Amino acid sequence: MGMLGILFFLIAIGGSIFWIWAIIDCVTKEPSEGNDKIIWFLLILFTTIIGALIYYLIRRPERMRTYGR
Numbered sequence: 445m446g447m448l449g450i451l452f453f454l455i456a457i458g459g460s461i462f463w464i465w466a467i468i469d470c471v472t473k474e475p476s477e478g479n480d481k482i483i484w485f486l487l488i489l490f491t492t493i494i495g496a497l498i499y500y501l502i503r504r505p506e507r508m509r510t511y512g513r
Contacts, residue, residue, distance in 0.1 A: 466496035
């Protein structure tokens with residue numbers, strides 16, 4: 445049971461770091477055109493890991509192609 449607890453702890457820490465990274469990436473690199481930045485920020489903030497995954501898999505590649513950052 446100890447190893448399982450450590451595994452869950454490491455997954456939680458990794459997920460938290462990924463969530464924080466997604467928030468920082470959105471706030472610093474998302475273009476300020478319209479309300480897109482605010483909407484993505486709120487989505488990531490309130491849906492935590494799921495929102496960060498949606499941002500990373502859908503929005504970030506689109507932004508990289510369009511804006512190159």
